[in-house]
Amino acid sequence: MTDPKTRVEQLRRELNDHNYRYYVLNAPAIDDREFDTLMHELEDLERAHPELDDPLSPTRRVGSDLTKGFEQTQHIYPMLSLANTYSPDEVDQWLERTRAALPGENVDIVGELKFDGTGISLVYEHGRLIRAVTRGDGTVGDVVTENVKTIRSIPLQLRGTGWPEFFEIRGEIVMPWAAFQRLNEERAFNEEPLFANPRNAAAGTLKLQNPAEVARRGLDAYLYYMLGDNLPCATHYDNMLRAREWGFKVSTRMTLLRSVEEADAYIRRMDTERKQLPVATDGLVFKVNSLRQQLNLGFTAKSPRWAIAYKFAAERARTRLLSVSFDVGRMGTITPVANLEPVLLSGTVVKRASLHNEDIMRQLDVHEGDMLYVEKGGEIIPKIVDVDTGARTPGAAPVRFVSHCPACGTPLVRVEGEAAWVCPDRWGCAPQIIGRIEHFVGRRMMNIDGIGEETAATLFAAGLVRDIADLYSLRPDRLIALEGFGPRAAERIADGLRASLNVPFERVVYALSIPGVGETTAKKVARAAADIDRLMAMTEQELTAIEDVGPRIARSIVDYFAEPDNRDIIERLRAAGLCMAMPERDASDCTDRLGGKAFVISGVFEHHSRDEYKALIERHGGRNVGSISKKTDYVLAGANMGPAKLEKAQKLGIPVIGEDDFLAMIAE
């Protein structure tokens, strides 16, 4: 039998190799299961032999939950930006200027994609990744090594030979379109704010305090710039080829260009090719190839003279309208949606795009069979931004907004002063009912595991659940009788329902789907009212006295509780045991575990909201203070804590703790 040390080394080598094949070459040699088997073997061995531990082992890529606020560090070389242009002519002029500055010399250029993500600096010593730092302000950046280690295409240990003992390589952390779409879909489902684009998603993810979550989100990285005293080659292009041999992902679109004509042809070619790429790009970068020439050209205060970025115009696609359908939301709002001839747009095939509402549809003047322009914003559904009226078929009829609900046939109503048409049949219109059930069970509401969109629709179609209160009288035997439901699925739903009885009143209010009452309003209203009976009895005037509640929302709340069906649901939910009041400030809930210590809360949290943390601090004898000073005892930091705050805390030597540390402090 091989000894553990040899086997561990062998497994690490093999797994690194498979990662490289999979993430860099896109040419896996084994399937996922075989990979997992090797990984598990390594995990088992490492657990049994802690003395063989290596922080760069491939098992460490999954990340741990332990990272606190980010440390900051000064860049060895400042991270500058690039001069920009939107015109190919200006690229030509830059090239001419550059040639003029190097009289009598042959100037080769390298053309590259400009990746639309977030810049990263990686430092390697003896072939091992020792530090990953964000751009920050260009001089000082955040150390995000733990998060970066979860990115499978970044080598932790370099392959091959010939790397300098110490060097830096820079590149872009990106979120591929597919991962971006998946993440936003998940966030939409959980009613969390969506990321506007993959760049924001990549930057936001890199700053999470939880490497396991970073690992889950599927970031990738392309490298494009090597720095150091002993680089292997005299040209940028050759250095990048070496970097590729050492295991870095260097774009295969990187191309040597020898003339203005070649540069122009490259721009034309890439403007087409980039649409097929799995990641977002916002332009091209042209760089002088020779490092000696780069040195001669030098830098301006902001950017190198030896490089220029050419930016693409915003991406839109032109395609034909097949039909317009009308979606019904859980509040009854009707959204017109264009069904399109499938078209490729920024890496994904688009088949549906929003036409927003009747006013916008009319402004766009959409006719049947029109050629439309689609753009991708941050939304999951792209939007129609223009119509190519020149390409309209003569005699094509204008598309009309529906007058009746497409799902239940009820005549639509339009609230005065609002753009949306609404189906008023709250209790008979299937998509509204299913939508409300789906919302009710969502993670930020009652968080009932085991029920998603499909299950909500199935339960409704089977006649088992006609409103949210019916969920609590679901009988496991009726569930198991449904197709696709085994005892385990039924059990999971039962567990989820049971756990939801502990969900605080504020979230119950949000879960009810009162029109206009979002998460924040629900909290404020719940706290002001303190319990459901008081809330149901409140007048419009009393409601408008609550922060964030205007006359429209107040009216909507009063209308909601005036409806006998809603009052009936509330009574059934109460009978089922849901929390219908804010917790009493009972002395037995309070402790002095925090002993008067002063806390500053910063960032975004996973387990509780900021307000909940504030309440917890007070309940356990701590104090909330607004800003960091010498008198602060702890900073409770979530994701996205501001770098200035972090720096201040570090300067004053105040411990920065994460959620888990805090919860451990107040646990019995």
Ligand code: IVH
């Ligand atoms: S070179 C000193 N090459 O664009 C110049 N940058 O607008 C170093 N970027 O900060 C940068 N793709 O984050 C370079 N192929 C590429 C790039 C690239 C994307 C980003 C990078 C940089 C920003 C400048």
